[in-house]
Amino acid sequence: xxxxxxxxxxxxxxxxxxxxxPKQKPIEGVKQVVVVASGKGGVGKSTTxxxxxxxxxxxxxxxxxxxxxxxxxxxSIPKMMNLKxxxxxxxxxxxxxxxxxxxxxxxMGFLIEETAPVVWRGLMVMSxxxxxxxxxxxxxxxxxxxxxxxxxxxxxxxxxxxxxxxxAVIVSTPQDVALLDAHKGAEMFRKVHVPVLGLVQxxxxxxxxxxxxxxxxxGADGVRDLAxxxxxxxxxxxxxxxxxxxxCDSGQPVVISQPQSDA
Amino acid sequence: xxxxxxxxxxxxHILLVLSGKGGVGKSTLxxxxxLALRNAGKRVGxxxxxxxxxxxxxxxxxxxxxxxxxxxxxxxxxxxxxKAIALMSIGFLLERPDDAVVWRGPKKNALIKQFVTDVAWGxxxxxxxxxxxxxxxxxxxxxxxxxxxxxxxxxxxxxxQ
Numbered sequence: 305x306x307x308x309x310x311x312x313x314x315x316x317x318x319x320x321x322x323x324x325x326p327k328q329k330p331i332e333g334v335k336q337v338v339v340v341a342s343g344k345g346g347v348g349k350s351t352t353x354x355x356x357x358x359x360x361x362x363x364x365x366x367x368x369x370x371x372x373x374x375x376x377x378x379x380s381i382p383k384m385m386n387l388k389x390x391x392x393x394x395x396x397x398x399x400x401x402x403x404x405x406x407x408x409x410x411x412m413g414f415l416i417e418e419t420a421p422v423v424w425r426g427l428m429v430m431s432x433x434x435x436x437x438x439x440x441x442x443x444x445x446x447x448x449x450x451x452x453x454x455x456x457x458x459x460x461x462x463x464x465x466x467x468x469x470x471x472a473v474i475v476s477t478p479q480d481v482a483l484l485d486a487h488k489g490a491e492m493f494r495k496v497h498v499p500v501l502g503l504v505q506x507x508x509x510x511x512x513x514x515x516x517x518x519x520x521x522x523g524a525d526g527v528r529d530l531a532x533x534x535x536x537x538x539x540x541x542x543x544x545x546x547x548x549x550x551x552c553d554s555g556q557p558v559v560i561s562q563p564q565s566d567a
Numbered sequence: 568x569x570x571x572x573x574x575x576x577x578x579x580h581i582l583l584v585l586s587g588k589g590g591v592g593k594s595t596l597x598x599x600x601x602l603a604l605r606n607a608g609k610r611v612g613x614x615x616x617x618x619x620x621x622x623x624x625x626x627x628x629x630x631x632x633x634x635x636x637x638x639x640x641x642x643x644x645x646x647x648x649x650k651a652i653a654l655m656s657i658g659f660l661l662e663r664p665d666d667a668v669v670w671r672g673p674k675k676n677a678l679i680k681q682f683v684t685d686v687a688w689g690x691x692x693x694x695x696x697x698x699x700x701x702x703x704x705x706x707x708x709x710x711x712x713x714x715x716x717x718x719x720x721x722x723x724x725x726x727x728q
Contacts, residue, residue, distance in 0.1 A: 343667075344620055345589010345700035346726075377701035378588055421587070423702045426672025454589040454700045455619040456669045481594070484665065485620040491667035549728060 343489030345454035373411030375453035382413035386555025478526030589700030615656035624658035
Protein backbone atom coordinates (compact mmCIF):
# COMPACT_ATOMS: atom_id res chain seq x y z
CA UNK A 305 0.00 0.00 0.00
CA UNK A 306 1.15 3.58 -0.50
CA UNK A 307 1.45 4.40 3.23
CA UNK A 308 3.94 1.59 3.86
CA UNK A 309 5.76 2.72 0.71
CA UNK A 310 5.93 6.28 2.13
CA UNK A 311 7.18 4.97 5.46
CA UNK A 312 9.85 2.88 3.78
CA UNK A 313 10.96 5.95 1.82
CA UNK A 314 11.08 8.05 5.01
CA UNK A 315 13.14 5.39 6.81
CA UNK A 316 15.55 5.13 3.90
CA UNK A 317 15.93 8.93 3.83
CA UNK A 318 16.61 9.07 7.58
CA UNK A 319 19.20 6.31 7.28
CA UNK A 320 21.00 8.07 4.44
CA UNK A 321 20.98 11.45 6.19
CA UNK A 322 22.27 10.00 9.45
CA UNK A 323 25.17 8.20 7.79
CA UNK A 324 27.33 11.33 8.06
CA UNK A 325 26.48 11.94 11.71
CA PRO A 326 28.64 10.69 14.59
CA LYS A 327 27.29 7.65 16.42
CA GLN A 328 25.95 8.36 19.89
CA LYS A 329 28.07 6.57 22.46
CA PRO A 330 27.48 6.77 26.20
CA ILE A 331 30.30 8.01 28.44
CA GLU A 332 31.94 5.15 30.29
CA GLY A 333 30.75 4.88 33.86
CA VAL A 334 28.06 7.55 33.56
CA LYS A 335 24.52 6.28 34.03
CA GLN A 336 22.50 9.36 33.03
CA VAL A 337 23.25 12.74 31.52
CA VAL A 338 21.15 15.85 32.14
CA VAL A 339 21.89 19.11 30.34
CA VAL A 340 21.07 22.60 31.61
CA ALA A 341 20.55 25.03 28.74
CA SER A 342 18.67 28.16 27.84
CA GLY A 343 19.31 29.73 24.47
CA LYS A 344 19.71 33.12 26.16
CA GLY A 345 22.86 34.15 28.00
CA GLY A 346 23.01 35.35 31.57
CA VAL A 347 19.78 33.77 32.82
CA GLY A 348 21.43 31.56 35.41
CA LYS A 349 22.31 28.27 33.71
CA SER A 350 25.60 27.80 35.55
CA THR A 351 24.11 28.93 38.85
CA THR A 352 21.16 26.57 38.41
CA UNK A 353 23.32 23.64 37.26
CA UNK A 354 25.65 24.24 40.18
CA UNK A 355 22.92 24.47 42.81
CA UNK A 356 20.90 21.61 41.33
CA UNK A 357 23.93 19.33 41.30
CA UNK A 358 24.95 20.11 44.85
CA UNK A 359 21.39 19.87 46.15
CA UNK A 360 20.85 16.48 44.58
CA UNK A 361 24.10 15.23 46.04
CA UNK A 362 23.40 16.65 49.49
CA UNK A 363 19.82 15.37 49.56
CA UNK A 364 20.47 11.85 48.34
CA UNK A 365 23.90 11.27 49.88
CA UNK A 366 24.05 8.03 47.95
CA UNK A 367 24.30 9.19 44.35
CA UNK A 368 27.58 10.07 42.68
CA UNK A 369 27.18 13.25 40.68
CA UNK A 370 29.44 15.03 38.22
CA UNK A 371 29.27 18.53 36.74
CA UNK A 372 30.65 19.30 33.30
CA UNK A 373 31.03 22.92 32.27
CA UNK A 374 30.61 22.90 28.49
CA UNK A 375 30.83 26.68 28.18
CA UNK A 376 34.18 26.85 26.42
CA UNK A 377 34.16 30.64 25.99
CA UNK A 378 32.95 31.70 29.42
CA UNK A 379 33.42 28.89 31.95
CA SER A 380 31.77 29.89 35.23
CA ILE A 381 31.85 26.60 37.15
CA PRO A 382 35.44 26.84 38.49
CA LYS A 383 34.65 30.12 40.24
CA MET A 384 31.28 28.92 41.54
CA MET A 385 32.67 25.66 42.89
CA ASN A 386 35.79 27.33 44.29
CA LEU A 387 38.06 25.08 42.24
CA LYS A 388 41.33 26.00 40.57
CA UNK A 389 44.26 24.29 38.97
CA UNK A 390 45.20 21.97 36.15
CA UNK A 391 43.71 18.48 36.27
CA UNK A 392 46.07 15.56 36.95
CA UNK A 393 46.41 12.80 34.43
CA UNK A 394 45.68 9.17 35.28
CA UNK A 395 47.99 6.35 34.10
CA UNK A 396 45.52 5.90 31.21
CA UNK A 397 46.08 9.54 30.21
CA UNK A 398 42.61 10.65 31.24
CA UNK A 399 42.05 13.93 33.11
CA UNK A 400 41.04 13.55 36.74
CA UNK A 401 38.06 15.77 37.55
CA UNK A 402 38.50 18.28 40.37
CA UNK A 403 36.22 17.69 43.35
CA UNK A 404 34.45 20.01 45.76
CA UNK A 405 31.30 19.66 47.85
CA UNK A 406 31.29 16.01 46.78
CA UNK A 407 30.91 16.83 43.08
CA UNK A 408 33.39 15.84 40.37
CA UNK A 409 33.87 18.83 38.06
CA UNK A 410 35.48 19.43 34.71
CA UNK A 411 35.68 22.72 32.85
CA MET A 412 37.65 24.55 30.19
CA GLY A 413 38.41 26.94 33.02
CA PHE A 414 40.83 24.38 34.49
CA LEU A 415 42.82 24.19 31.29
CA ILE A 416 43.46 27.85 30.62
CA GLU A 417 44.41 31.05 32.48
CA GLU A 418 41.46 32.76 34.15
CA THR A 419 41.58 35.79 31.88
CA ALA A 420 42.67 34.08 28.67
CA PRO A 421 40.00 34.38 25.97
CA VAL A 422 39.13 31.37 23.86
CA VAL A 423 38.73 32.76 20.38
CA TRP A 424 38.03 29.58 18.49
CA ARG A 425 35.92 28.59 15.54
CA GLY A 426 33.35 25.83 15.84
CA LEU A 427 35.61 23.00 14.71
CA MET A 428 38.12 23.52 17.49
CA VAL A 429 35.34 23.95 20.00
CA MET A 430 33.90 20.59 18.96
CA SER A 431 37.23 18.94 19.58
CA UNK A 432 37.52 20.58 23.02
CA UNK A 433 34.02 19.43 23.97
CA UNK A 434 34.85 15.89 22.85
CA UNK A 435 37.91 15.92 25.14
CA UNK A 436 35.93 17.24 28.10
CA UNK A 437 33.37 14.49 27.59
CA UNK A 438 35.51 11.47 26.89
CA UNK A 439 39.03 12.13 28.07
CA UNK A 440 38.00 12.56 31.69
CA UNK A 441 38.17 9.82 34.33
CA UNK A 442 34.62 10.33 35.62
CA UNK A 443 34.59 7.03 37.48
CA UNK A 444 31.12 5.64 38.26
CA UNK A 445 28.54 8.42 38.16
CA UNK A 446 24.80 8.16 38.62
CA UNK A 447 24.29 11.58 37.03
CA UNK A 448 26.41 13.89 34.92
CA UNK A 449 24.99 17.41 34.75
CA UNK A 450 26.22 19.41 31.77
CA UNK A 451 26.14 23.20 31.96
CA UNK A 452 25.69 24.41 28.38
CA UNK A 453 26.78 27.75 26.93
CA UNK A 454 24.18 30.19 25.56
CA UNK A 455 22.99 29.80 21.98
CA UNK A 456 21.94 26.92 19.77
CA UNK A 457 25.11 26.09 17.91
CA UNK A 458 28.16 23.90 17.71
CA UNK A 459 28.46 22.92 21.38
CA UNK A 460 24.80 22.00 21.75
CA UNK A 461 24.88 19.99 18.51
CA UNK A 462 28.14 18.25 19.39
CA UNK A 463 26.95 17.22 22.82
CA UNK A 464 23.53 16.00 21.63
CA UNK A 465 24.98 14.08 18.70
CA UNK A 466 27.81 12.46 20.65
CA UNK A 467 26.17 11.15 23.80
CA UNK A 468 22.72 9.94 24.78
CA UNK A 469 21.04 12.60 26.93
CA UNK A 470 18.36 11.63 29.45
CA UNK A 471 16.84 15.08 29.43
CA ALA A 472 17.30 18.83 29.19
CA VAL A 473 16.35 21.51 31.69
CA ILE A 474 15.80 24.94 30.20
CA VAL A 475 16.43 28.00 32.36
CA SER A 476 14.96 31.39 31.60
CA THR A 477 14.01 34.68 33.18
CA PRO A 478 10.46 35.96 32.59
CA GLN A 479 11.79 38.64 30.20
CA ASP A 480 10.38 38.58 26.65
CA VAL A 481 13.71 38.38 24.83
CA ALA A 482 14.87 35.61 27.17
CA LEU A 483 11.67 33.63 26.57
CA LEU A 484 12.13 33.98 22.83
CA ASP A 485 15.53 32.33 23.10
CA ALA A 486 14.29 29.72 25.56
CA HIS A 487 11.63 28.77 23.04
CA LYS A 488 14.35 28.35 20.41
CA GLY A 489 16.32 26.25 22.88
CA ALA A 490 13.34 23.96 23.40
CA GLU A 491 12.86 23.77 19.64
CA MET A 492 16.51 22.82 19.18
CA PHE A 493 16.24 19.93 21.65
CA ARG A 494 13.13 18.74 19.82
CA LYS A 495 15.11 18.75 16.57
CA VAL A 496 17.89 16.62 18.04
CA HIS A 497 15.44 14.31 19.87
CA VAL A 498 16.42 15.21 23.42
CA PRO A 499 13.47 15.18 25.85
CA VAL A 500 12.93 18.50 27.64
CA LEU A 501 12.28 17.77 31.32
CA GLY A 502 10.92 21.23 32.04
CA LEU A 503 11.63 24.91 32.53
CA VAL A 504 13.14 26.79 35.47
CA GLN A 505 11.95 30.35 36.00
CA UNK A 506 14.93 32.29 37.36
CA UNK A 507 15.12 35.87 38.66
CA UNK A 508 11.35 35.77 38.95
CA UNK A 509 10.98 38.43 41.60
CA UNK A 510 13.15 40.80 43.64
CA UNK A 511 12.35 41.57 47.25
CA UNK A 512 13.79 44.78 48.66
CA UNK A 513 16.01 43.87 51.64
CA UNK A 514 14.85 47.01 53.48
CA UNK A 515 11.10 47.30 53.00
CA UNK A 516 10.36 43.81 51.59
CA UNK A 517 8.51 45.34 48.63
CA UNK A 518 8.44 42.90 45.69
CA UNK A 519 9.31 43.96 42.14
CA UNK A 520 9.15 41.71 39.12
CA UNK A 521 12.17 43.22 37.42
CA UNK A 522 12.11 40.88 34.41
CA GLY A 523 8.36 40.57 34.22
CA ALA A 524 6.04 38.13 35.95
CA ASP A 525 5.17 34.57 35.05
CA GLY A 526 6.54 34.73 31.51
CA VAL A 527 8.15 31.34 31.95
CA ARG A 528 4.95 29.80 33.31
CA ASP A 529 3.12 31.00 30.19
CA LEU A 530 5.82 29.58 27.91
CA ALA A 531 5.67 26.28 29.79
CA UNK A 532 1.94 26.13 29.19
CA UNK A 533 2.41 26.88 25.47
CA UNK A 534 5.04 24.18 25.11
CA UNK A 535 3.27 21.68 27.38
CA UNK A 536 6.18 21.53 29.82
CA UNK A 537 6.47 21.47 33.62
CA UNK A 538 7.89 24.28 35.71
CA UNK A 539 10.66 22.62 37.66
CA UNK A 540 11.45 25.60 39.83
CA UNK A 541 10.88 29.27 40.49
CA UNK A 542 13.90 31.13 41.85
CA UNK A 543 13.88 34.74 43.01
CA UNK A 544 16.55 37.33 42.21
CA UNK A 545 18.39 37.40 45.51
CA UNK A 546 21.66 39.05 46.40
CA UNK A 547 22.71 36.02 48.46
CA UNK A 548 22.57 33.67 45.48
CA UNK A 549 24.82 35.89 43.38
CA UNK A 550 27.22 36.77 46.22
CA UNK A 551 27.74 33.20 47.35
CA CYS A 552 28.22 31.92 43.80
CA ASP A 553 30.77 34.63 43.06
CA SER A 554 32.71 33.65 46.17
CA GLY A 555 32.61 29.94 45.40
CA GLN A 556 30.34 28.95 48.27
CA PRO A 557 26.98 28.24 46.66
CA VAL A 558 24.04 29.26 48.82
CA VAL A 559 22.82 25.71 49.49
CA ILE A 560 26.13 24.98 51.22
CA SER A 561 26.82 28.29 52.96
CA GLN A 562 23.26 29.32 53.86
CA PRO A 563 21.05 26.25 53.71
CA GLN A 564 18.36 27.85 55.89
CA SER A 565 17.93 31.07 53.92
CA ASP A 566 14.83 31.85 51.84
CA ALA A 567 16.99 31.87 48.74
CA UNK B 568 34.58 43.26 -5.31
CA UNK B 569 32.58 46.17 -6.56
CA UNK B 570 29.62 45.35 -4.33
CA UNK B 571 31.84 45.22 -1.22
CA UNK B 572 33.27 48.59 -2.01
CA UNK B 573 29.81 50.02 -2.61
CA UNK B 574 27.71 48.64 0.24
CA UNK B 575 29.85 49.74 3.19
CA UNK B 576 31.54 52.62 1.38
CA UNK B 577 28.96 55.09 2.65
CA UNK B 578 29.37 54.06 6.29
CA UNK B 579 31.60 56.44 8.23
CA HIS B 580 32.07 54.62 11.54
CA ILE B 581 31.58 50.96 12.47
CA LEU B 582 31.22 50.14 16.16
CA LEU B 583 31.20 46.62 17.66
CA VAL B 584 29.33 45.86 20.89
CA LEU B 585 30.79 42.86 22.74
CA SER B 586 30.81 41.32 26.17
CA GLY B 587 32.00 37.73 26.49
CA LYS B 588 29.28 37.01 29.03
CA GLY B 589 25.69 36.60 27.97
CA GLY B 590 22.73 38.49 29.29
CA VAL B 591 24.56 41.65 30.32
CA GLY B 592 22.67 44.01 28.01
CA LYS B 593 24.52 44.12 24.67
CA SER B 594 21.38 44.20 22.53
CA THR B 595 19.67 46.63 24.89
CA LEU B 596 22.68 48.94 24.81
CA UNK B 597 23.08 48.66 21.02
CA UNK B 598 19.46 49.63 20.53
CA UNK B 599 19.55 52.52 23.01
CA UNK B 600 22.83 53.78 21.56
CA UNK B 601 21.40 53.72 18.04
CA LEU B 602 18.29 55.60 19.15
CA ALA B 603 20.37 58.18 21.03
CA LEU B 604 22.62 58.77 18.03
CA ARG B 605 19.57 59.12 15.83
CA ASN B 606 18.14 61.69 18.25
CA ALA B 607 21.39 63.60 17.91
CA GLY B 608 20.75 63.81 14.18
CA LYS B 609 23.08 61.05 12.99
CA ARG B 610 22.32 58.49 10.30
CA VAL B 611 22.44 55.10 12.03
CA GLY B 612 22.30 51.41 11.16
CA UNK B 613 22.28 48.30 13.36
CA UNK B 614 23.66 44.95 12.28
CA UNK B 615 22.50 42.11 14.55
CA UNK B 616 24.93 39.19 14.11
CA UNK B 617 23.49 37.14 16.96
CA UNK B 618 22.21 34.36 14.73
CA UNK B 619 20.98 32.06 17.51
CA UNK B 620 19.27 34.66 19.66
CA UNK B 621 18.44 37.78 17.61
CA UNK B 622 16.82 40.13 20.11
CA UNK B 623 16.85 43.46 18.29
CA UNK B 624 13.85 43.02 15.96
CA UNK B 625 11.72 42.25 18.99
CA UNK B 626 13.08 45.21 20.97
CA UNK B 627 12.10 47.54 18.15
CA UNK B 628 8.83 45.72 17.53
CA UNK B 629 9.60 44.84 13.93
CA UNK B 630 9.90 41.08 14.29
CA UNK B 631 7.23 40.51 11.64
CA UNK B 632 8.98 42.57 8.96
CA UNK B 633 10.27 41.05 5.76
CA UNK B 634 13.46 41.85 3.88
CA UNK B 635 13.45 42.87 0.23
CA UNK B 636 16.06 42.78 -2.51
CA UNK B 637 17.29 45.68 -4.58
CA UNK B 638 20.03 46.01 -7.20
CA UNK B 639 22.85 46.25 -4.69
CA UNK B 640 21.59 43.54 -2.37
CA UNK B 641 19.25 43.28 0.62
CA UNK B 642 17.36 46.33 1.76
CA UNK B 643 17.53 46.73 5.54
CA UNK B 644 14.36 47.18 7.57
CA UNK B 645 13.88 50.78 8.66
CA UNK B 646 12.93 51.23 12.30
CA UNK B 647 12.48 53.88 14.93
CA UNK B 648 9.94 56.66 15.25
CA UNK B 649 10.89 58.24 11.94
CA LYS B 650 11.76 54.90 10.32
CA ALA B 651 15.27 56.18 9.76
CA ILE B 652 17.41 53.54 11.50
CA ALA B 653 18.48 50.72 9.19
CA LEU B 654 18.38 47.26 10.79
CA MET B 655 19.46 43.85 9.53
CA SER B 656 19.02 40.68 11.56
CA ILE B 657 18.52 37.00 10.93
CA GLY B 658 15.24 37.52 12.76
CA PHE B 659 13.77 38.86 9.50
CA LEU B 660 14.77 35.80 7.53
CA LEU B 661 13.05 33.23 9.75
CA GLU B 662 9.66 31.84 8.80
CA ARG B 663 8.45 32.20 12.38
CA PRO B 664 10.08 34.31 15.10
CA ASP B 665 10.46 31.26 17.36
CA ASP B 666 12.23 29.14 14.72
CA ALA B 667 15.53 27.91 16.12
CA VAL B 668 18.71 28.50 14.14
CA VAL B 669 20.80 25.44 14.95
CA TRP B 670 23.81 25.95 12.71
CA ARG B 671 27.47 25.05 12.90
CA GLY B 672 30.24 27.57 12.34
CA PRO B 673 30.73 27.44 8.56
CA LYS B 674 27.07 28.16 7.85
CA LYS B 675 27.08 31.04 10.33
CA ASN B 676 30.23 32.46 8.71
CA ALA B 677 28.61 32.43 5.28
CA LEU B 678 25.56 34.38 6.46
CA ILE B 679 27.61 36.93 8.38
CA LYS B 680 29.73 37.59 5.30
CA GLN B 681 26.54 38.20 3.36
CA PHE B 682 25.22 40.54 6.04
CA VAL B 683 28.38 42.59 5.76
CA THR B 684 28.77 42.68 1.98
CA ASP B 685 25.27 42.23 0.59
CA VAL B 686 23.16 44.67 2.59
CA ALA B 687 22.52 48.04 0.94
CA TRP B 688 23.33 50.20 3.97
CA GLY B 689 23.50 53.46 2.05
CA UNK B 690 25.07 56.50 3.73
CA UNK B 691 25.43 56.09 7.48
CA UNK B 692 27.36 57.99 10.13
CA UNK B 693 27.36 54.94 12.44
CA UNK B 694 26.85 51.22 11.97
CA UNK B 695 26.46 49.46 15.30
CA UNK B 696 27.15 45.73 15.28
CA UNK B 697 25.48 43.74 18.07
CA UNK B 698 27.21 40.41 18.76
CA UNK B 699 26.20 37.24 20.62
CA UNK B 700 27.90 36.15 23.89
CA UNK B 701 31.24 34.39 23.70
CA UNK B 702 34.24 34.88 21.45
CA UNK B 703 33.48 32.53 18.62
CA UNK B 704 32.70 32.09 14.95
CA UNK B 705 30.36 35.07 14.79
CA UNK B 706 32.98 37.40 16.26
CA UNK B 707 35.86 36.09 14.19
CA UNK B 708 33.82 36.19 10.98
CA UNK B 709 32.46 39.67 11.64
CA UNK B 710 35.88 41.17 12.29
CA UNK B 711 37.34 39.38 9.27
CA UNK B 712 34.55 40.52 6.98
CA UNK B 713 34.85 44.10 8.25
CA UNK B 714 38.64 44.19 7.98
CA UNK B 715 38.81 46.05 4.62
CA UNK B 716 36.69 48.81 6.18
CA UNK B 717 37.56 51.19 8.98
CA UNK B 718 36.40 49.75 12.30
CA UNK B 719 36.04 52.53 14.86
CA UNK B 720 36.39 50.13 17.74
CA UNK B 721 34.51 48.01 20.23
CA UNK B 722 32.42 48.79 23.30
CA UNK B 723 32.51 46.18 26.06
CA UNK B 724 29.41 45.70 28.15
CA UNK B 725 29.39 43.96 31.51
CA UNK B 726 27.58 43.85 34.84
CA UNK B 727 29.53 44.16 38.10
CA GLN B 728 29.10 40.43 38.90
